[in-house]
Amino acid sequence: MTEEKTHHPEPSYLVDTGKYKGLMAWLTSTDHKRIGLMYMYAMMVFFAVGVILGMVMRIELFWPGQQFYGPQAYNGIFTIHGIIMIFTVVIPGLAAVFGNFSMPIMIGARDVAFPRLNLFSFYLYVIGAAIALASQFMGNGPPDTGWTFYAPYSIQTHTNVVAAVFGAFVLGFSSILTGLNFIVTMHRMRAPGMTFFKMPLFPWSLYATAWIQVLATPIVGITLLMIIAERWLRIGFFDPSLGGDPVLYQHLFWIYSHPAVYIMILPAMGVITEIIPTFSQKKIFGYKAIAISSLAIALVGYFVWAHHMYTSGMSTTARWVFSLLTFLVAVPSAIKVFNWVTTMYKGSISLKPPFLFALGFIFLFMIGGMTGLSLGALATNIHVHDTAYVVAHFHYIVFGGVGFAFFAAIFYWYPKMYGRMYNFKMANWSFVFLFTGFNLLYFPQFIIGMMGMPRRYFDYLPQFTLGHQLSFFGGLLLVIGFIIMLITLFSKKGAPAPDNPWGGRTFEWRIPSPPPVENFEVMPEMAENEQPYDYK
Amino acid sequence: MEHRDDIGSKLGMWIFIFTEILLFGGLFLVYAIMRSSYSTEFHQAAHHLNAFIGAINTVVLLVSSATVAMSISAVQKGNKKLAVILLLITLLCAAIFMVNKYFEWGHKIHIGLYPGSALMLTLSHGQVMFFSLYYFMTGLHMFHLVVGGIILTIAIIKVQNGSINKDRYVLLENGGLYWHLVDLIWIYLFPLLYLIT
Amino acid sequence: MHPETVHITPYRTLAWVLITLLGLTFITITATWIDLSALTVAVALLIATVKAYIVLTYFMHLKFESSLFRVFVFMVLFIYVLVIAFTLSDYLFR
Structure with a gap:
């Protein structure tokens, strides 16, 4: 394994060396790096669709009353916006893209444990997404249930729910297989000398994520199958007219879908944990606390699902139990924020684009997290349940959190992925637009939500007009930010990237940019006294 | 370069089994809640199930599980012929199970006991839930049995042509694990559906 | 190997x-x-x-595998039991 090839460097993974060339070489590749990039391209397409749908909603909401289309169309649009953004963008999100691209390199492996299974997961992802999108155009019109498919409406509506639900089921299966692959990879393929507590923290966060993917997704799988069986066979589990219980659906749905929030945010936290020490050139503060808090979030996060259901008629006991657990899960998240900030303290900070986005993440995630606590408290929840306040809260988490971490990750690993640098000035401008636009879009929603603007409403009272109009302009700024970012990344080739442009310490910065097919010419090892973040 | 890691493959299979356990776990959760709301109706409805057929199927599945486990020992000892015979017995058991189920379901559907039927609508809510659960749970279980059967058929072919052998049998082990999972679920389904009269 | x-x-x-x-x-x-x-x-x-x-x-074959497998199985069952318990905290106290 350790032959030296100094004179004939291995070709990069971007060069086709197999029996196929061009597109086919990508579609049949089991290389984790290529699969990661394929996920990224697919996700960008879905994200663009989701953003367009979001703007279509904002245009309709610019004035009260009907402007361009009717309420039924609005219901369909927010449903598919949710399905696309949740199931095809943020849930696979960072784990599928950067987990695939970076994680095996960071732990010193040549690939994931089951490369062919990995490609299979990617195809399941594409098929599932295609089915979910197709639900818009087949049958009796787009589903109008919201992405949550709440029973009993989801078993009564005549719209095309079954296809959308089946798409989500297939996407879930893809997510399970990715999680399975990552767990085995991290257990079996770490570099010699790299014990679990010497593993970098992005893989650590993926490890916790993978366990949630494996243990929570099957529950939603069976729930979605039940919805299909309800519609086709009238089994009646969730149909009160047959003796079923709609609240049971909410339980089953959130048993998955709340942990799913942690599937989204944990890898995001992992990326931030890589970026902060690199750009502060300082050892991460509290390595073990961060590693263990990932597991703690995964474990406690599994048992907070019913905080989505305070107003559904649950027992009082259940309400306070879940409220208590919700407050508990904030503790490990706060530990992470504390450690990031402390790592920066007295570090030698260089304000490059990835770090800028990481800072944006911390700011937005704090707002999202804090408002989450006010939602987790029983009394305030009753007041703001199902209002725009909730919409603002979870967009701060999944877009301000996961989205900004995703952008940070792209800017961080882009030189490694393509072997090229990008224009920092342009990247900074994209940050300015994205950050301003984001806050202008979602912050007013907190306010009008507290004033009583319900979520998922097509129409509203005149006093909410200003808030919605501010949001619209925020949305425009965001779109400008995306366009600047795309131009920065993909318009013209930048200067060749050095192997280690940021002075990082983890394994991926010790190999060429872009990496060769097999990642390492010499398999890396970790010395006895070496730590993953040995900055001066 | 080929990368081979038997423990890794087995770990992967176990994790997959966890997902299957939780898949059924969701159903058992529904069962627990429905039963806590409708315990007397569940008792009445369970009278319609034939505990004798259920018991036979339990025995059949346990035997099939034992033969799979023995076939692994046989392969490890290099006894190819015995391994194939044991696996064929397993498939035979699976077939018996399916035939039994065919008659069981067939009879109920014949007398009109199936979700959405006219007879079903005359029953009490609790009984409807019981039969819905019965069909959904045993149906999903049967689907897994069929998948397990396919996996074991592939394993038989591979034992025959020697690609599963004394030094390399993790595929058979994983197939066996899947088969035991099918058995494991039945171990809970049988008392919860058939024996609560 | x-x-x-x-x-x-x-x-x-x-x-x-x-x-x-x-x-x-x-x-x-x-x-x-x-x-x-x-x-x-x-x-x-x-x-x-x-x-x-x-x-x-x-x-x-759990008895003869490395203890990691047993730990995982136990953890999964433990989490599942907790899920049931927390769900029943709603249904049993209504």
């Missing part, structure tokens, strides 16, 4: 395991003839759990 010590389960052990499982099946059926009222389900579940334990240990 590094050769691991292979454990081959003897046929005799597997046969005994099968006989035990069949015996437990018989017990669980006969137990339903005795009226234990509220305890019936508890007894049925207890016997099923003993059977499941035996299947996991011997047929599924």
Whole structure:
């Protein structure tokens, strides 16, 4: 394994060396790096669709009353916006893209444990997404249930729910297989000398994520199958007219879908944990606390699902139990924020684009997290349940959190992925637009939500007009930010990237940019006294 | 370069089994809640199930599980012929199970006991839930049995042509694990559906 | 690759395991003839759990795998039991 090839460097993974060339070489590749990039391209397409749908909603909401289309169309649009953004963008999100691209390199492996299974997961992802999108155009019109498919409406509506639900089921299966692959990879393929507590923290966060993917997704799988069986066979589990219980659906749905929030945010936290020490050139503060808090979030996060259901008629006991657990899960998240900030303290900070986005993440995630606590408290929840306040809260988490971490990750690993640098000035401008636009879009929603603007409403009272109009302009700024970012990344080739442009310490910065097919010419090892973040 | 890691493959299979356990776990959760709301109706409805057929199927599945486990020992000892015979017995058991189920379901559907039927609508809510659960749970279980059967058929072919052998049998082990999972679920389904009269 | 010590389960052990499982099946059926009222389900579940334990240990070979596998199985079952318990915290206290 350790032959030296100094004179004939291995070709990069971007060069086709197999029996196929061009597109086919990508579609049949089991290389984790290529699969990661394929996920990224697919996700960008879905994200663009989701953003367009979001703007279509904002245009309709610019004035009260009907402007361009009717309420039924609005219901369909927010449903598919949710399905696309949740199931095809943020849930696979960072784990599928950067987990695939970076994680095996960071732990010193040549690939994931089951490369062919990995490609299979990617195809399941594409098929599932295609089915979910197709639900818009087949049958009796787009589903109008919201992405949550709440029973009993989801078993009564005549719209095309079954296809959308089946798409989500297939996407879930893809997510399970990715999680399975990552767990085995991290257990079996770490570099010699790299014990679990010497593993970098992005893989650590993926490890916790993978366990949630494996243990929570099957529950939603069976729930979605039940919805299909309800519609086709009238089994009646969730149909009160047959003796079923709609609240049971909410339980089953959130048993998955709340942990799913942690599937989204944990890898995001992992990326931030890589970026902060690199750009502060300082050892991460509290390595073990961060590693263990990932597991703690995964474990406690599994048992907070019913905080989505305070107003559904649950027992009082259940309400306070879940409220208590919700407050508990904030503790490990706060530990992470504390450690990031402390790592920066007295570090030698260089304000490059990835770090800028990481800072944006911390700011937005704090707002999202804090408002989450006010939602987790029983009394305030009753007041703001199902209002725009909730919409603002979870967009701060999944877009301000996961989205900004995703952008940070792209800017961080882009030189490694393509072997090229990008224009920092342009990247900074994209940050300015994205950050301003984001806050202008979602912050007013907190306010009008507290004033009583319900979520998922097509129409509203005149006093909410200003808030919605501010949001619209925020949305425009965001779109400008995306366009600047795309131009920065993909318009013209930048200067060749050095192997280690940021002075990082983890394994991926010790190999060429872009990496060769097999990642390492010499398999890396970790010395006895070496730590993953040995900055001066 | 080929990368081979038997423990890794087995770990992967176990994790997959966890997902299957939780898949059924969701159903058992529904069962627990429905039963806590409708315990007397569940008792009445369970009278319609034939505990004798259920018991036979339990025995059949346990035997099939034992033969799979023995076939692994046989392969490890290099006894190819015995391994194939044991696996064929397993498939035979699976077939018996399916035939039994065919008659069981067939009879109920014949007398009109199936979700959405006219007879079903005359029953009490609790009984409807019981039969819905019965069909959904045993149906999903049967689907897994069929998948397990396919996996074991592939394993038989591979034992025959020697690609599963004394030094390399993790595929058979994983197939066996899947088969035991099918058995494991039945171990809970049988008392919860058939024996609560 | 590094050769691991292979454990081959003897046929005799597997046969005994099968006989035990069949015996437990018989017990669980006969137990339903005795009226234990509220305890019936508890007894049925207890016997099923003993059977499941035996299947996991011997047929599924957990006894001879590295302890990691046992830890995982335990963790998964533990989480699942907690899920049921928390869900019932709603249903039993309505």
